[in-house]
Amino acid sequence: MKIQLKRINNDYHFELKNERGHITYIDSKAMVGGHDLAPSPMEYVLMGVAGCSAIDVISILKKQKQKIKDYRAEVDGTRVEIDGAKPFKEIDVTVYLEGDIAPEKAKRAAQLSFKKYCSVSKTLEPTAEIKYKVVVNNIEI
Structure with a gap:
């Protein structure tokens, strides 16, 4: 099982993709410097x-x-x-x-x-x- 992570912005918003090509996103909450654009x-x-x-x-x-x-x-x-x-x-x-x-x-x-x-x-x-x-x-x- 393998996941690839790619940074999207200059903070903590990331794109993640699995081996089958499914994409999801991660971000951090605004209170810790993120933009709350996706689940933590x-x-x-x-x-x-x-x-x-x-x-x-x-x-x-x-x-x-x-x-x-x-x-x-x-x-x-x-x-x-x-x-x-x-x-x-x-x-x-x-x-x-x-x-x-x-x-x-x-x-x-x-x-x-x-x-x-x-x-x-x-x-x-x-x-x-x-x-x-x-x-x-x-x-x-």
Whole structure:
């Protein structure tokens, strides 16, 4: 896996491209000298958690013939300063599912994602506690 980064302006706005040619952008917040033209690198980390777990959960539920009408997630990261850096200390994920889905299957799919399959979560696990909850058809399970 390889990513290329190219500086766009004289500050902190960058273009990133993967090996398949997909392009995205990164910038820093204005308060630290950027122009807030794109998500920050740490926001992309949280997006990675959301996306990785979504792919896992949906894949698991599809294999179990569950009918997913809608999938959303909210991810909230708490950071702590350590020697000038601010890594995530805790990440809270809420998965919202709608459809003809057995609640126990949804809960098990999320558990498998966060504890076993999600490479992003597993990468962060040594330094950040990742907690999750699942809401199916507006009922937390």
